[in-house]
Amino acid sequence: MNKLISINNLSYCYPDGHKALDGINLNISRGESVAIAGSNGAGKSTLLLHFNGIIHGTNGAVKVGGLPVTAANLKTVRRQVGVVFQNPDDQLFCPEVFDDVAFGPINMGLSEAEVRRTVADALKAVGLAGFERRSSHHLSLGEKKRVSLASVMAMSPEVLALDEPSSNLDPSAKWGLIDLLHSLDITRIVVTHDLELIEALCPRLIVMKQGKVLADGATTDIMADRELLLAGGLAARRHQ
Numbered sequence: 001m002n003k004l005i006s007i008n009n010l011s012y013c014y015p016d017g018h019k020a021l022d023g024i025n026l027n028i029s030r031g032e033s034v035a036i037a038g039s040n041g042a043g044k045s046t047l048l049l050h051f052n053g054i055i056h057g058t059n060g061a062v063k064v065g066g067l068p069v070t071a072a073n074l075k076t077v078r079r080q081v082g083v084v085f086q087n088p089d090d091q092l093f094c095p096e097v098f099d100d101v102a103f104g105p106i107n108m109g110l111s112e113a114e115v116r117r118t119v120a121d122a123l124k125a126v127g128l129a130g131f132e133r134r135s136s137h138h139l140s141l142g143e144k145k146r147v148s149l150a151s152v153m154a155m156s157p158e159v160l161a162l163d164e165p166s167s168n169l170d171p172s173a174k175w176g177l178i179d180l181l182h183s184l185d186i187t188r189i190v191v192t193h194d195l196e197l198i199e200a201l202c203p204r205l206i207v208m209k210q211g212k213v214l215a216d217g218a219t220t221d222i223m224a225d226r227e228l229l230l231a232g233g234l235a236a237r238r239h240q
C-alpha cells in the first residue's frame, strides 16, 4: 500500500490559545480503514479537520497524495478528501435534500443528467432513495447524518473522513452504514467512540489523548490491552 496521507509533527492551537494537537506524526495508506478514538476533548475532530484543510496546523505539515495541504492546494485536496462533519447542520445548508447532495457534483461540472443520477445513487446508497424533495432541515438527526454522507459520497472522494458517523443512528441504520462503508473501494478514516463500529470496520486503530497519539496499531491488539483502553478513555472502571 502506498502512503496517501502523511502528517508530520502537527500541532494546532485554537485562537483562544488552547493547544488541541501536540506533535502528531502518522501516515495513512491508500485503501486503509482507520479508526481514531480517545476520550472527549482528545483532539480527534481537530485532527480530522486538518485532512482537507478546513484548519491548518500552527506547526508541522499535512500532505495528501504528496501535496501539502495549503491554501493554494485546497481545491485539489478537497477533491481527494471528503470530510463528513459530526453535526449535519454544519454540512447541510440548502432547503431541499436534492440541492445539498447536488452541490458538489454541480461544482465538479457534471451535466444535469449526471447530477441527477449521482444524487439518486448517493441517496440510495445511504438508504434514503426518493428523499430528493424533502426539506433537509425537517429530517431526523439520523436522516440528516445520512444526507451529509450522501453529499460527500456524491463527489467520489478517494478518502472519506467521518466524524462520529454512527452517533444517533438506530441499530439497523448503523449496521447499514457499516456495510455501506465496507463496500466502498476507498480509504476510510473514522473518528468514533463506537467500539462495535471500530471492530467491524477498522483493522487499524489510533488512540489519541490530550492532543497526542497514545497508540497506533492493530485494532485487535489494542482492544485486547485493557490498561491501554483505560488510559485512552475507551474503557472505564466501574464506580461500584
Ligand SMILES: Nc1ncnc2c1ncn2[C@@H]1O[C@H](COP(=O)(O)OP(=O)(O)OP(=O)(O)O)[C@@H](O)[C@H]1O
Residues within 6 Å of the ligand: 014, 015, 016, 018, 019, 020, 038, 039, 040, 041, 042, 043, 044, 045, 046, 047
Ligand atoms: N473552537 C475552539 N476553541 C477553543 N478550543 C477548542 C475549540 N474547539 C475545540 N476546542 C478544544 O480542543 C480540544 C480538542 O477538541 P476536539 O473537538 O478535537 O476533541 P474530540 O477528541 O473530537 O472530542 P469529542 O470526543 O468530545 O468530540 C478540546 O479540549 C476542546 O475543548
